[in-house]
Amino acid sequence: MALIIRSPDIDELPGLSDLCFRSKAVWGYDEKFMEACRRELSFAPQDLEQTHVAVAEEDGRILGVVQIRISAAEAELLKLFIEPEVVRKGTGRALFAWATDVSRRTGASRIVVEADPGAAPFYRKIGARDAGQAPSGSIPGRMLPRLVFDVLR
Ligand SMILES: CC(C)(COP(=O)(O)OP(=O)(O)OC[C@H]1O[C@@H](n2cnc3c(N)ncnc32)[C@H](O)[C@@H]1OP(=O)(O)O)[C@@H](O)C(=O)NCCC(=O)NCCS
Known part of the structure; x- marks a missing residue:
């Protein structure tokens, strides 16, 4: 059955x-760390108006979700989370391709990702380049790899 976005x-x-919570937990974080991330991993109703959100569905089951926020030339990847039992099957790439399409259509020329360290190799694999570090929005003092993906016209 085909993947629907x-x-x-x-x-x-x-x-x-x-x-998102289940997916983030694949990296083996402890309970305290996960609770500190909960707000950042959650969706609120206004996200549907203020950001772009898509899910990947197969056979009626949601396998992953992506969220981006566009401001002028820049898109920020806020969430990209795949169900743990279906990682490495192309769902992340498909949802990122959707984010690239939306960015292109809305005039953003790059997508910025403040990645979980475990996910950084995935972003490099799909064409993002390293662009320094950024402070975690959930854990004070924690720095995350920052990556930039150029949106081709
Ligand atoms: C990171 C994540 C979004 C990737 O999605 P995915 O569906 O597993 O990735 P895909 O199957 O589309 O992989 C695309 C390519 O990246 C590679 N890749 C995926 N995850 C990788 C990893 N952790 N390390 C190295 N390469 C990886 C795949 O092998 C594939 O390469 P290929 O095209 O040569 O076969 C997913 O693993 C996930 O949700 N992880 C847990 C939550 C998380 O950290 N999310 C990101 C927050 S910033």
């Missing part, structure tokens, strides 16, 4: 927040 409904947001 579509917008989520508002009543799917709590389930998507849970998906």
Whole structure:
């Protein structure tokens, strides 16, 4: 069955927040760390108006979610999370391609990612370049790899 990329409904947001939490946990963080990240891993209803969100669905099951925020020439990747049991099957690449399309259509020329260190090799693999570090939005004092993906016209 084919992978469908579509917008989520508002009543799917709590389930998507849970998906992000499960997905982030694959890197083996402890409970305290995960709780500190919970807000950043959650969706709020206004996200559907203020940002661009898409899910990847196959056989009626949601396998992953992506969220970007566009401001002028720059798109910020806020979330990209895949269900743990289906990682490395192309879902992340498909959702990132959707984010690239939206960025191109809305005039953004690059996508900036403040990545989990475990996910940085994925972004490099799909064409992003390293661009320094950025402070974590959840854990004071933690620095994250910052990567930039150029959106080709
Ligand atoms: C990182 C993540 C989004 C990647 O999505 P995915 O569906 O597993 O990745 P894909 O299958 O589309 O992989 C695309 C390519 O990147 C490679 N890749 C994926 N994850 C990788 C990793 N952790 N390390 C090295 N390469 C990786 C794949 O092998 C594939 O290469 P190929 O085209 O040569 O086969 C996913 O693993 C995930 O959700 N991880 C946990 C949560 C997380 O950290 N999210 C990112 C927050 S910034």
